[in-house]
Amino acid sequence: MWTWTKKCSIAPAVLATVIQTCSFAADWNPRLAADYLDARQKEWFAWAPAKSMGGPCLSCHTGITYLMARPPLRQVLGEGEPVEHETGLLNALRARVDKNEAKEYAPRITKEPMASQAIGVEAIFAALFLARADEPSGTMSPATRQAFDRLWRLQQKTGPLQGAWQWYVFNTDPYETSDSPFFGATLAALAVGSAPASYREQEPVKEHTAALKAYFARASAGQPLHNRLMLLWAARKLPGLLPDAAKKAIVEEALGKQNRDGSWSAESLGPWKEHPDAKLAPGANGYATAFAAFLLQTGGVPASDRRMSSALAWLRAHQDPRAGYWDSGSMNKQYPADAMPALFMRDAATSFAVLALTFAEPTAKR
Numbered sequence: 001m002w003t004w005t006k007k008c009s010i011a012p013a014v015l016a017t018v019i020q021t022c023s024f025a026a027d028w029n030p031r032l033a034a035d036y037l038d039a040r041q042k043e044w045f046a047w048a049p050a051k052s053m054g055g056p057c058l059s060c061h062t063g064i065t066y067l068m069a070r071p072p073l074r075q076v077l078g079e080g081e082p083v084e085h086e087t088g089l090l091n092a093l094r095a096r097v098d099k100n101e102a103k104e105y106a107p108r109i110t111k112e113p114m115a116s117q118a119i120g121v122e123a124i125f126a127a128l129f130l131a132r133a134d135e136p137s138g139t140m141s142p143a144t145r146q147a148f149d150r151l152w153r154l155q156q157k158t159g160p161l162q163g164a165w166q167w168y169v170f171n172t173d174p175y176e177t178s179d180s181p182f183f184g185a186t187l188a189a190l191a192v193g194s195a196p197a198s199y200r201e202q203e204p205v206k207e208h209t210a211a212l213k214a215y216f217a218r219a220s221a222g223q224p225l226h227n228r229l230m231l232l233w234a235a236r237k238l239p240g241l242l243p244d245a246a247k248k249a250i251v252e253e254a255l256g257k258q259n260r261d262g263s264w265s266a267e268s269l270g271p272w273k274e275h276p277d278a279k280l281a282p283g284a285n286g287y288a289t290a291f292a293a294f295l296l297q298t299g300g301v302p303a304s305d306r307r308m309s310s311a312l313a314w315l316r317a318h319q320d321p322r323a324g325y326w327d328s329g330s331m332n333k334q335y336p337a338d339a340m341p342a343l344f345m346r347d348a349a350t351s352f353a354v355l356a357l358t359f360a361e362p363t364a365k366r
Helices: 012-021 030-046 060-077 084-095 114-137 142-154 180-194 203-222 225-237 244-256 286-298 306-317 340-359
Strands: none
Touching: 030 060, 030 084, 030 340, 060 084, 060 114, 060 340, 084 114, 114 142, 114 180, 142 180, 142 203, 180 203, 180 225, 203 225, 225 244, 225 286, 244 286, 286 306, 286 340, 306 340
């Protein structure tokens, strides 16, 4: 399945000299994608700002997208067990699962509101990824139960975030703005949806879930399309989260913003805050296309749909044929080429492209 299918009208003797400039026309290379993502995690584990108690912290662009994309890549590649950096990130979350304040695992985070935001983010990540790790067994490990206990303790009881959680607000799109607690809440909903049904049916859990659903109903209207697309995935995992009419409206809005070549622009998933140092380029964007293609599939748009097949074809044609990534640049600022943050959105684009392309395959883990 993962072979070259583009027909080049050149002699075999000269094919090697032009192969570097050819794209994967009807296919893509999961091995190269895995190698790129694994290499970036190796860099992340060594990066001083990422260091925390028990192992590196997780980031939205590089960490959580890696933990979402690496399991289906393992399935496609026939790898039996989680790879080194998957295990390392999960073990880091387990090591910190009993911490209720950020300063307990990250001494540099002591000032508010960052301290409360940090533990809210950590609580959501731990519940989500430990529940996903347990999901094949249909059980809940002690560490996962502890993660959910902390998640519910930190759920906001009053104010504009009632039913949701504190989240980083650094004026950095797309994951850390004043709108981003909504994004975090969708991850919490995915966590609940990944927990065993017997756990979700417990009365206290049902009450917490009802508060989360009420938050979505109250807060959805003012959110960028990017965050509302995440609701489609959450609703797939957590029944009753989103009415069918609301799902349809999100799908139709997103499809209405698709470019003629099958892609999406970064701007189409907004509205975003203006960042003078990183003006959004018009036209196709690797992150936006991968993100929309995956989430629309979770919302019920099949790979056979003409518009989705066009999006998937765009993704297959835009994987870097040598390095394995899908490119995308920062929405916030220009970084030196050798800076770790310079590739953050490339990391996210690559992971979501993997999710979109593996979701389209009937044997991929969803």
